Amino acid sequence: MVQRGPNPGSGENLLFLTDEQLRKGIEAMFFAYRGFTADPDRILDEYGYGRAHHRALHFINRSHGTTVNNLLTTLGVTKQSLNRVLRGLIEDGLVEARVGRTDRRERNLFLTDKGQELERKLAEAQRVRMRAAYRAAGPQAVAGFRQVLEAMMDDDIRQTYLSLKDGR
Amino acid sequence: MVQRGPNPGSGENLLFLTDEQLRKGIEAMFFAYRGFTADPDRILDEYGYGRAHHRALHFINRSHGTTVNNLLTTLGVTKQSLNRVLRGLIEDGLVEARVGRTDRRERNLFLTDKGQELERKLAEAQRVRMRAAYRAAGPQAVAGFRQVLEAMMDDDIRQTYLSLKDGR
DNA sequence: CTTGGAATGTCAACAAGGCTGACATAACAT
DNA sequence: ATGTTATGTCAGCCTTGTTGACATTCCAAG
Known part of the structure; x- marks a missing residue:
C-alpha cells in the first residue's frame, strides 16, 4: 500500500491487475504500435518499400557487417523471406553484401550511402514520435x-x- | 547522481533523450510486440485463423452490438478486408450479424457462445503474458x-x- | 583429398491480409 | 422521387510471410 511515487493512478490499485486493466494495456499496445509504424510507413510507401525493408535497414545499420543468418534470427523470418527483401535493397544499391573475410560462405551486410540516407530518414521520423511521447510522459x-x-x-x-x- | 527510484537508470539521465536511448525504445517496441502477439498466434493457428480474426473477435467482444462501420474505423482497415474476415467468422458460427433495430441498414455484431469461447481463450493467453510482465515490472x-x-x-x-x- | 555439413542463394507455389475500384442492394433522409 | 449511407461482394493486385526442393560454395574432419 505504501506509495511514494509522484504519479497519481500509479498506486496500489494497479496491483489488482483486473482483466479490465489488462485489456486496456492490450488495446494500448495495439493502438500504439499503429502509431509507432505510421510515420516510417508513409516514407516507405514513397520509395515502394514495406516494413520488412525498414526492419532490414534498421538492423543492418544497427550492426554493421552482420551476416544473413544473424539478421534472420533477429528478425524472426525465414531466409527466403528475408532474401527477397534483401535482394531488392541490394539491387537498388541501398545494401552491400560483401563476402566474409574469415568465412567466405558468409555475407557481411552493410548500408551504402544511399542506404544510410533512407535509414536515417526512417529512423528520424520514428524518433520524432518517440521523443514527443517520451517528453509528454x-x-x-x-x-x-x-x-x-x-x-x-x-x-x-x-x-x-x-x-x-x-x-x- | 541522485537516485531515489528502485530502478537504476530510471532517473534524470533519461531526460537527455539521445538517439541511442530512442533506438532502444524502438527496438523494445518491436521485440515486445512480437511477444505480445506470439501466444494468441499459436492458438489462432490451430483454428486456421489469423491475427485479423483475433482483432475482430476482440473488438466485437469489447463492444457488443457494434456496427461494421465502427469496427472498420477502430481496426483501421477497409471494409473489403474486414468483410473477408467477418464472413469467415460468421460462416463458422463465431459471430452473429443482426440487422439493426433503429437503422436496418446496419448490422450489429455479436459473438456467439462459440465465438466467446475462442475470444476468452485468446484473451486469457494474452493476459497471462501481460500479467506476468506487469507483475515483474x-x-x-x-x-x-x-x-x-x-x-x-x-x-x-x-x-x-x-x-x-x-x-x- | 574426399566427403559431410553449414551458409547462402534461388526457384516455385501458396496463403493471409492488406489495398483499390466497381457495382449491387437496401434503407434512411430530404 | 432522389440522393446518400451502410453493407456486401467480385476482381485484381501487392507485400510479406510460409514450405519444399535444389544448387553452390566452402570450411572442417576424416
Missing part, C-alpha cells in the same frame, strides 16, 4: 515503459535484445 | 508504460482508445 514513465516491454518479450528474444542493448 | 512501471503508449498513438486513434477506455 516523463522520464519515470519512460523507465516503466521499457521495463514492461522488456518483461513482455519471449525469453530468447530478450537475450537478443539485451545483447544488442549497449552495442555499437 | 511493478505498478509504477505499468503506469508509465501506459502513459508512453498513449502518447505514442495518433491523435484520432487516441480518441478512439480513450472512448473505449472505461467500457461501455
Whole structure:
C-alpha cells in the first residue's frame, strides 16, 4: 500500500491487475504500435518499400557487417523471406553484401550511402514520435515503459535484445 | 547522481533523450510486440485463423452490438478486408450479424457462445503474458508504460482508445 | 583429398491480409 | 422521387510471410 511515487493512478490499485486493466494495456499496445509504424510507413510507401525493408535497414545499420543468418534470427523470418527483401535493397544499391573475410560462405551486410540516407530518414521520423511521447510522459514513465516491454518479450528474444542493448 | 527510484537508470539521465536511448525504445517496441502477439498466434493457428480474426473477435467482444462501420474505423482497415474476415467468422458460427433495430441498414455484431469461447481463450493467453510482465515490472512501471503508449498513438486513434477506455 | 555439413542463394507455389475500384442492394433522409 | 449511407461482394493486385526442393560454395574432419 505504501506509495511514494509522484504519479497519481500509479498506486496500489494497479496491483489488482483486473482483466479490465489488462485489456486496456492490450488495446494500448495495439493502438500504439499503429502509431509507432505510421510515420516510417508513409516514407516507405514513397520509395515502394514495406516494413520488412525498414526492419532490414534498421538492423543492418544497427550492426554493421552482420551476416544473413544473424539478421534472420533477429528478425524472426525465414531466409527466403528475408532474401527477397534483401535482394531488392541490394539491387537498388541501398545494401552491400560483401563476402566474409574469415568465412567466405558468409555475407557481411552493410548500408551504402544511399542506404544510410533512407535509414536515417526512417529512423528520424520514428524518433520524432518517440521523443514527443517520451517528453509528454516523463522520464519515470519512460523507465516503466521499457521495463514492461522488456518483461513482455519471449525469453530468447530478450537475450537478443539485451545483447544488442549497449552495442555499437 | 541522485537516485531515489528502485530502478537504476530510471532517473534524470533519461531526460537527455539521445538517439541511442530512442533506438532502444524502438527496438523494445518491436521485440515486445512480437511477444505480445506470439501466444494468441499459436492458438489462432490451430483454428486456421489469423491475427485479423483475433482483432475482430476482440473488438466485437469489447463492444457488443457494434456496427461494421465502427469496427472498420477502430481496426483501421477497409471494409473489403474486414468483410473477408467477418464472413469467415460468421460462416463458422463465431459471430452473429443482426440487422439493426433503429437503422436496418446496419448490422450489429455479436459473438456467439462459440465465438466467446475462442475470444476468452485468446484473451486469457494474452493476459497471462501481460500479467506476468506487469507483475515483474511493478505498478509504477505499468503506469508509465501506459502513459508512453498513449502518447505514442495518433491523435484520432487516441480518441478512439480513450472512448473505449472505461467500457461501455 | 574426399566427403559431410553449414551458409547462402534461388526457384516455385501458396496463403493471409492488406489495398483499390466497381457495382449491387437496401434503407434512411430530404 | 432522389440522393446518400451502410453493407456486401467480385476482381485484381501487392507485400510479406510460409514450405519444399535444389544448387553452390566452402570450411572442417576424416
